[in-house]
Amino acid sequence: MLRAATRWAAGCWRAPYKYTLYRAVSLSVSPQSALADETLQIRVQGLSPREQVTIRAVVVDEQGCLFDSCAHYAADNSGTVDLQRDASLGGDYTGVLPMGLFWSLSPAVMEKPYQRLEKKSVHKSPMVMDMLVHKGHMNPRAIPKDMAAKIKIERQFCAPGVRRIRLREGAVRGSLFLPPGEGSFPGVIDMFGDDGGLVEYRSSLLASRGFASLALPYVAFEDLPPAMTEFHLEYFEEAAKFLFRHPKVRGPGVGVIGTGKGADLALSMITFLPQVVAAVSISGCCANTAANLNYKDFTIPGLTYNMSRVRVSETAVFDVSEALDDPLDPANSQCLIPIEKAQGSFLFVVGENDLNWKSSVYAKAAIHRLQENGKTNFNLLTYPGAGHRIDPPCSPFCPAAVDRVLGVPILGGGELKAHCQAQEDSWQKIQDFFCLHLTEAEK
Incomplete structure (x- = not known):
């Protein structure tokens, strides 16, 4: 073949x-x-x-x-x-x-x-x-x-002069991409969903656009856990400290961008880690999902899935949009991330036709929580007709893709034109958001 x-x-x-x-x-x-x-x-x-x-x-x-x-x-x-x-x-x-x-x-x-x-x-x-x-x-x-x-x-995927440095810094694994030039740059940690592994294409493009970007795996890579059984925020804290202290990274802090599971991890990072001052949540949840998140002396339980609510089409594509337990049910309140404690800024990016889970509902719930606590440190980009995985521009539209964990095709939703236009529009706005919140005088 x-x-x-x-x-x-x-x-x-x-x-x-x-x-x-x-x-x-x-x-x-x-x-x-x-x-x-x-x-x-x-x-x-x-x-x-x-x-x-x-x-x-x-x-x-x-x-x-x-x-x-x-x-x-x-x-x-x-x-x-x-x-x-x-x-x-x-x-x-x-x-x-x-x-x-x-x-x-x-x-x-x-x-x-x-x-x-x-x-x-x-x-x-x-x-x-x-x-x-x-x-x-x-x-x-x-x-x-x-x-x-x-x-x-x-x-x-790498502009001329972009450097890639493979990391084994303490417990941290991944790849650091540095833009060309002598100056210091805004620093961003980049994470994807529960497929795991090291995903670099967004980090390399961010570096090509002037950001020092750390592609950070957290499961199913090298000596990291093979599956999402438990998370320790100390791992992500170590990554944030490493990037913040890097001589090529300027303050006042670092940013984080995450898609899917990586998005709720991004929300937890900006909530609890002082080094993180800007977070982009793409198609994320307002609760900690899948597995317990431990940090110091407390634990946020993982919002669970009920696979009996999964539907399978005639073409054997799995619809998991109803599988995640409702984070807004009072019985699941202990799973919610207390984002009102964050001192930094949020950008929520969602497709209104996300059929992987209800990311539009979750983003609006997160914003409501911030507003209830007198916060105005957020922006929302919501796109009618867009599906789950909103990637950089010109990425092919993939309405359903095989999931590494389940081994079957999972419905992501969306319509080709609307989804790809959302990718084009959000990409520049994400960069503008990070430039606004991560730029101060060079070290």
């Missing part, structure tokens, strides 16, 4: 037909090599007036899985298709979506479904992608033919 996928991505697919190459047609992508969160300009020229074409994107990930997408276009009277201007008439999306080919990348028809396109080795090489133009409007799942033009592009 890997060899087959590689041959297709390389344009050498051995099938019982031959490509017809139309040399007059040109495909341009600008910039051809760019950071993965950048929007590109994509144009096809040299077509006949009103000619129909299919534009495709093809990429093989580091595990050998082939992802592809396609869209149907019609040239204007000059024989040009411009994705900044022209609407897709069909394929994997419709409408004027300049980055729609990236948004809609999904496992190819011969691959296992519900895999997530995610860059693992962000520092070693860019993500290389082929873009192709085919004559006519093709079925998105058909084997392509009649290739008219092709170009290879690169999606970079």
